[in-house]
Amino acid sequence: MTLNNVWVYAEANGDKVTTATLEVITKAREIGTTVSAVYAGTSGDSVAAQVGEYGATTLYVINPGEGLPGQVAAAGIAQLVNEHSPDAVLFVQSYDGRDAMARTSVKLDRPVLTNGFTLTAADGLTFGTAIFGGMVMVDAKYADGGVALIGIRPKSFTAEPSGGGAASVVTVDGFDAGRAGEAKVLERFEEEQTGPKLEEAAVVVSGGRGIGASESYKPLVEELAKALKGAFGASRAIVDAGWVPYALQVGQTGKTVKPKVYIALGISGATQHLVGMKNSDNIIAVNKDGEAPIFGIADLGIVGDVNKVVPALIEAIKNKA
Amino acid sequence: MHVVVCVKQIPDPAVPGALNADHTLKREGKPILDESDSYGVEMALQLVDAAGGGEVTLISMAANGETAGLRTALAMGAAKAVLVSDPACAGSDALGTAKALAKAVERAGGVDLVLAATESSDGYTGTVPAQIAELLGWPALTFAKKVDIADGKVTIQRQTEAGYDTVQASLPALVSVTAGVVEPRYPSFKGIMAAKNKPVDICTAADLGLDGQVGWAGARQTITNVENAPARQAGEKFEDDGTGFEKVVGFLENLKVI
Numbered sequence: 001m002t003l004n005n006v007w008v009y010a011e012a013n014g015d016k017v018t019t020a021t022l023e024v025i026t027k028a029r030e031i032g033t034t035v036s037a038v039y040a041g042t043s044g045d046s047v048a049a050q051v052g053e054y055g056a057t058t059l060y061v062i063n064p065g066e067g068l069p070g071q072v073a074a075a076g077i078a079q080l081v082n083e084h085s086p087d088a089v090l091f092v093q094s095y096d097g098r099d100a101m102a103r104t105s106v107k108l109d110r111p112v113l114t115n116g117f118t119l120t121a122a123d124g125l126t127f128g129t130a131i132f133g134g135m136v137m138v139d140a141k142y143a144d145g146g147v148a149l150i151g152i153r154p155k156s157f158t159a160e161p162s163g164g165g166a167a168s169v170v171t172v173d174g175f176d177a178g179r180a181g182e183a184k185v186l187e188r189f190e191e192e193q194t195g196p197k198l199e200e201a202a203v204v205v206s207g208g209r210g211i212g213a214s215e216s217y218k219p220l221v222e223e224l225a226k227a228l229k230g231a232f233g234a235s236r237a238i239v240d241a242g243w244v245p246y247a248l249q250v251g252q253t254g255k256t257v258k259p260k261v262y263i264a265l266g267i268s269g270a271t272q273h274l275v276g277m278k279n280s281d282n283i284i285a286v287n288k289d290g291e292a293p294i295f296g297i298a299d300l301g302i303v304g305d306v307n308k309v310v311p312a313l314i315e316a317i318k319n320k321a
Numbered sequence: 322m323h324v325v326v327c328v329k330q331i332p333d334p335a336v337p338g339a340l341n342a343d344h345t346l347k348r349e350g351k352p353i354l355d356e357s358d359s360y361g362v363e364m365a366l367q368l369v370d371a372a373g374g375g376e377v378t379l380i381s382m383a384a385n386g387e388t389a390g391l392r393t394a395l396a397m398g399a400a401k402a403v404l405v406s407d408p409a410c411a412g413s414d415a416l417g418t419a420k421a422l423a424k425a426v427e428r429a430g431g432v433d434l435v436l437a438a439t440e441s442s443d444g445y446t447g448t449v450p451a452q453i454a455e456l457l458g459w460p461a462l463t464f465a466k467k468v469d470i471a472d473g474k475v476t477i478q479r480q481t482e483a484g485y486d487t488v489q490a491s492l493p494a495l496v497s498v499t500a501g502v503v504e505p506r507y508p509s510f511k512g513i514m515a516a517k518n519k520p521v522d523i524c525t526a527a528d529l530g531l532d533g534q535v536g537w538a539g540a541r542q543t544i545t546n547v548e549n550a551p552a553r554q555a556g557e558k559f560e561d562d563g564t565g566f567e568k569v570v571g572f573l574e575n576l577k578v579i
Contacts, residue, residue, distance in 0.1 A: 298558070
């Protein structure tokens with residue numbers, strides 16, 4: 001059994017649709033006969049071509065003005081849902097995605113199922129999430145009919161193009177976002193990004209409390225990541241301590257990564273962290289506490305001081321290059 | 322200025338979690354203040370100071386009248402709390418929780434700003450703050466890593482994938498703050514003693530006109546399966562004797578990463 005109409009709230013950075021959006025559209029194609037996307041932004045034509053390539057046939061475009069796109073989009077999405085009654089609207093569990101699903105949920109008075117890792121339609125739409133730091137998997141369904149609102153964590157599915165042509169663009173108007181549109185973006189600051197993105201890198205190096213001090217983050221974590229042409233991340237402990245920004249956090253309340261190699265430096269391996277990285281292909285851990293839970297899932301564990309092991313490692317890698 | 326902070330009392334994350342027979346989270350034992358919320362409490366106290374006066378009110382929801390976690394935040398310096406407490410609240414999803422908290426904001430009265438964490442440490446839906454804003458008909462400035470208030474407006478730096486956006490709205494408004502945004506103070510002994518006598522206004526779902534909208538019934542979901550995730554096997558572990566880095570080099574070479 002498949003669903004008739006599955007919608008996806010599509011996000012883009014500039015005019016490039018996010019990988020997480022394409023992952024969700026790919027899944028939508030599998031569980032639904034027709035896939036449509038809703039996008040709030042000013043690059044409608046470019047987004048229509050990209051979502052079309054992954055299987056969406058219609059793109060509803062909402063102009064968010066100067067507002068936060070997810071928050072303004074909700075009013076448009078709610079109006080469209082009332083008009084077209086799709087079976088499901090899928091969102092990415094991102095910054096804007098969470099804004100959009102939260103406000104949509106209130107507008108439609110529908111619960112939203114969040115942090116989905118799996119989605120099947122074989123026996124009615126069933127959504128799977130993880131609790132207790134990914135140790136336990138839970139499947140849930142809506143107990144009643146009506147539109148399903150579901151948030152999906154990035155990296156849950158693989159994006160695969162369908163080879164479709166551009167989606168046909170439908171401009172949405174006539175909705176009123178109310179005061180939701182009053183939160184205006186005055187300026188955007190892009191921090192200089194060197195190297196690959198955390199979610200897209202083949203190698204991810206993350207640091208935790210065990211690195212000792214915020215000053216150690218750059219020479220240990222960033223430098224090792226750089227030497228391996230990878231991205232750098234962090235455990236919740238050092239984000240909470242203000243050593244690095246929230247955007248670098250890997251874990252339950254943070255990002256999910258699935259690199260070829262994940263290197264955990266001074267990270268004990270609280271379940272909160274494991275859920276964000278335990279599906280990495282290979283895990284290397286360096287920690288001075290030999291009993292740390294991270295060693296329970298590491299393919300290679302070094303029980304030692306990161307301040308000794310990592311500088312020697314960086315030196316050795318540089319010498320090979 | 323009157324700032325409300327949404328706080329959640331959660332089971333101690335250091336104790337392994339368990340489920341009840343109906344698949345809701347076991348919330349036995351003494352709950353603690355979710356560490357994620359300590360940043361909002363600290364931020365609220367600092368904003369009220371900067372505004373030259375006002376007070377901080379906490380709002381929270383619990384099924385069983387529990388106040389242990391609230392007392393921690395009161396000890397930090399919040400003046401009072403509104404606690405929606407009712408067995409009917411057990412099993413509430415994010416939308417039900419947001420409905421209760423939005424009503425609690427109205428009950429607190431004359432609120433200029435609501436602060437919340439971006440997500441709780443136990444449920445981590447990340448949707449409750451914006452849902453509260455939608456229910457109140459307010460702007461929501463989410464994922465703030467810096468917050469300033471001046472001339473009846475709140476301005477934040479909003480975390481983005483690439484950096485941050487400067488976002489502004491008129492008050493009243495809701496702001497969700499990321500962890501690490503400020504350094505939460507430790508409650509003083511005097512603060513802890515004072516917290517014991519600070520007012521906690523306890524109200525039920527019915528008091529707020531929310532019959533049938535909170536709790537498991539309001540969540541309109543059924544759990545169809547619960548199972549342990551496949552375990553990942555541990556590999557080799559070595560004590561570093563000064564050559565530990567060579568093991569890592571070898572491992573990376575095998576994977577052709579270097």
